Amino acid sequence: MSARPDADFQTRLQNLLPKLVLSPSLALIFFFVYGFILFTIYVSFTDSRILPFVGNGGVPAYDLIGFSNYQKLFSLSHWEIALTNMAIFAGLYIVICSALGLMLAIFLDQKIRGEGVLRPLYLYPMALSFIVTGTAWKWFLDPAIGLENIVQTWGWTSFTFDWIKNRDFAIYTVVLAAVWQSSGFVMAMFLAGLRGIDNEILKAAQMDGASNWNLYRRIIIPQLRPAFLSAFVILAHLAIKTFDLVIAMTGGGPGRATELPATFMYSYTFSRNQMGIGASSAVIMLMTIAAIMIPYLYAELREKK
Amino acid sequence: MRKLMKTTTSALAALAIAGSVAQAAEVEVLHWWTSGGEAAALNVLKGDLESQGIGWQDMPVAGGGGTEAMTVLRARVTSGDAPTAVQALGFDILDWGAQGALADLNEVAAQEGWDDVVPAALQAFAKYDGKWISAPVNVHSTNWVWANKAVLDANGIAVPETWEDFVAAVETLSAAGVTPIAHGGQAWQDATVFDAVAMSTGGPDFYKAAFIDMDEEALGSDTMKQAFDRMAFIRANVDDNFSGRDWNLATAMVINGEAGFQMMGDWAKGEFLNADKVPGQDFLCFRFPGTQDQVTFNADQFMMFDQGGVVSEEQAALASAILSPSFQSAFNVVKGSVPARTDVSDADFDACGKQGMKDLAAAAASGNLFGSMAHGHANPAGVKNAIYDVVTAHFNGEYDSETAVEELVDAVSIAQ
């Protein structure tokens, strides 16, 4: 509704109020998110090192150096590793969390006794910070003291599980711990989705002679689409922000095998005093996120209109 | 946007005025010494200041060997609210000095004669443009080897003097079924070992050329390749499970007799003492073979942020307290490091401490005191981390020695 010139005061106020109410939030977001993104883009074209706009020359001054930070960035094998890891990590993390969450939700929805006990057990990891659960995982996965050692003391001496120490597999242990943290949350979202399905449809389908497998595959799971989409947004957001986990569990190692863009960005911006490169990596990351999220948001929001 | 940038730069420019948020007669100290012994040691300093009527506002931020604290410092400086004093290492101090953000402590330094008692190699990190800008607290030396005496004795191993001795000792241990070298596979630990190995392999001139002058020729030399080969030997003699291990768990392996040696800085001593081990009896400390005359160091310092042109009374008091012989002794006895000034009595130090002080004085006198590359005292953070990348990739088998040398040259040139 738009205010008309001939509207009475109450109507005009009522037409204005929603925008007034929304505007502080919008102002905050525009300034603190989009403003800062512009800021970062600008910094990525400077030779900033220890602080923004403080370049090689020392004393607050900087030079605009075009795309040279981006050139440097893509010449670093380190960055390539971070990008590859991100693809592996995000892909597996989102797929496994969704699959596991869905399976647990379906199982938990079978009139399970003790659901009230099991559900919080699945959910609680989301409540914990990785600053320390990372250490617990690190120990558990450590071949000398963790799982491998335990299984070996049980008598299966040829058992090995040393992924966290292996350059080629370490990223999968990060996936494991990340899945541990968020799959319960995804489970809750799917469980809610399942409970929202009209069970008359199920009765009808059962009368049609659908097998249990077909019932889920053809009738129930397709109806969980909104839950899948919400889960996707949340998981994608968590995947991109994964930082503490890597720092606490592997420190980016062995070698640089578990480096992710978030840790890369942090390291160049804050510990290597190459803020320009850090900013350019952030810009690339944002562009990647945008490339994935914008079509998704567009499709989602348009549909609902 | 424009306003924001203006704010950032003007915040820097206005540091002179803005730094004084910490209230009068109070110092705000940003540091990362939070574990029991360190914090207790720092508490000595706090007590000292409080006895002079100066309050201490504590701002501890641990993690990543000071990385988190440096991140927080950037935020504090940008917001125009820099702490009075900030714990810092090596090149970070010079970088901040270059910003003109630090106070000029020359007056205090002259009064107390810092120029005479602080080793020149260390002064290089405490002065910018001829001005004292920070107060050194201690000197850690990083080219130590820690050994379990019982394990060595049982296998008839004497303290190795040369790389060849060391190789023999390692092979003896290996044959005896003991893990020869306890090591934690984290980039900075790999680099700590590399520091010592490079020094031992190429000697002080090579070390200086490669790591301090960042000379491409030295970086790409055969000596460097040999250093990497030696790293490969060490890699072959650590247990399979080294990756990602905390350094103190590696130390625990030596303490428990599971391993023979560990290459680690002097802070490892705290772990031995904490486990009620006696230096000389239960464990040995000696310089990495082939570096007996050299000391690679890193030094913790407190840089003093400019508080409006003049050094405030509290800052002067803090700086002077930090460099007072009594604090230097008290602190370093607890911390495991040695005093930053060479004229402190070694009476309160244990055997390792005494040796450390002697080594430092000798190295300082003979020009054998070098900043540790692994601990950010040889080259700037960007270069250091670039070297980390290569060393750690090599140690984990990603590169062979030849590739590592090539990568090293490239990485250092990109990072400069």
Next chain:
Amino acid sequence: MAVSSTDTAIRTGRVTRTLIYLVLVLFALFYLLPLYVMMVNSLKPLPEITGGGMMSLPQIWTIEPWLKAWSTAQIGVEPTGLRPYFWNSISMVVPAVAISTILGALNGYVLTKWRFRFDTILFGLMLFACFIPFQIVLIPMAAVLGFLGLAGSTAGLVLVHVVYGLGFSTLYFRNYYAVFPTELVRAAQIDGASFFQIFWRILLPSSGPIAVVCVIWQFTNIWNDFLFGASFASGEGAPMTVALNNLVQSSTGVKEYNVHFAGAILAALPTLLVYIVAGRYFVRGLMAGSVKG
């Protein structure tokens, strides 16, 4: 939860059911594992841990590490334990969660019930804002907080958390209110209720479930934040996670793992409590809105 009438249970044989229970219990164990590691290690003396018994039950049981973590462990130069920082976190989390939830609710209300041109685009922009990496906002945020005079204050931290929590709280409430009958709003308009009266009297009383979801989400995220807490709080005003980090991280000091784990569990207690207390309504809340179009 007594919603047996809405579940999608299927008829299954005994064997299948047993298998389902087995899988569920196995996963429960999987989820409990790290907690087990943390628990057992927080209850044993340090030599037992460094001696290699990290996975086994304590030989000597002790609650000493817990007491130490809470009240005597070294956080900075003072051996205060985590206790004083607990309140810092509470005084930051409560207003931040409350404000971001209320703003999220209002935004959701406007975006679904008072639609105007470009509202969908604006919402998309708010949602996309959730994805900004926190590392890049640190420095400009510091400049802004300094400019506003909020550096080193709890108010500044609250502002930061509100800003970066808005996207998700708006998302939750928008999806919830999207299925809330618009006719109710129209009826209330005809009845003469004002914009805020409609929100306060009609929508809010029905928003319980989604408020629970939003509060849980925000509470967890804000409570567990480290980066902002470390950067924008003063030393004494630092939140619990910063203190925990100072307790746990040390580069060159002795690592007391038992105390670390005890501290970690202590620091996580409020969030665990929120999950347990509000968790019963959590699935119901998700069900009521956030997973539906």
Next chain:
Amino acid sequence: MGFLDIDNATKSYGSVEVLHKVDISVQEGEFLVLVGPSGCGKSTLLNMIAGLEDITSGEIRIKDAVMNGVHPSNRNIAMVFQSYALYPNMTVGQNITFGLEMHGVPKPERDKAMADVAKLLQIELLLERKPGQLSGGQRQRVAMGRALVRNPDVFLFDEPLSNLDAKLRVDMRTEIKKLHQNLGTTIVYVTHDQIEAMTLSTRIAVMNGGYVQQLGTPKEIYDTPANLFVATFMGSPSMNLIDANVRVDGNAVYADTHDDKGGEISLAFFEPSAGLKSYEGQAVTLGIRPESLTDVEGADQRSTHVEQVKNTVTVTEPAGSDTFVTTTIGGAECVGRMRADADVAAGRETTFAINMEKAVVFDPKTEARIL
């Protein structure tokens, strides 16, 4: 000037005009029904009267006061929604008095008004309950109570009965009608159900595609539909449409078509108009309501113009009170309404009586009725 005037009201969303120059004047005490298929604009028009959607151009006046831009709550109207829109968190009593509370009416007055309304609608016993605990019919009553208590100038109903089951719908329909008769209020009522429209209204506006197709009393709409749309939309079963040719023979005018065996049928018009005569030799569409297509005994005895046609019955559908019979005339399938005990059976030939007094004729090109 009427009591409620809709004067050239137009509504567009962006460049799309969804309601085109609607002109309706409602008198005090009138019961106007807006009827049409979904998407015809009837609900939009109602919302515009309520003030829930603004008016792109034109005017809406209540008691001669221009309502454009006036806030819904200041128009002195009340609305009953399809979903009832009862506030789920309030009791029935609170639901009913919420509007009064918002208008600052003191509590004693509110309580009295509530008691009166509750008595009128016989919902006294429900006042403490929450909407969730009520049946569909009870909710409907509460929704009406909420409207009544305001004592508004105009009542607006938005498909209020469509969520009820068939039996309840008929009961509530009767009740709304009674209420209107007893209180004499002005009502605008939206529905897609033409039976509701016929039974309740004093006047009907049939809408389609954003246009008012015809505005008139139920009888006018039913007997003399303005065009093919109104003719087919109103009435159930709907009007039979037969292709025919106009033949003029002196004063008499005939519609020529054929039976199901191809035999010629000539149906003479009753009092043919000059307009119709001008269609001589042209094709037209002949409209016959089912109740005008009967068995001979069931034909309207007062009608002077009943034509008889022999034709084969294809389907019979006994409905208890009547029997609906399907047959084919002029190629079109036609439904006739016969007495319950008419002697017909599928496949058998029978004689149909067509009441030509009620026949209407449309121009197949313009779809308008030929006057």
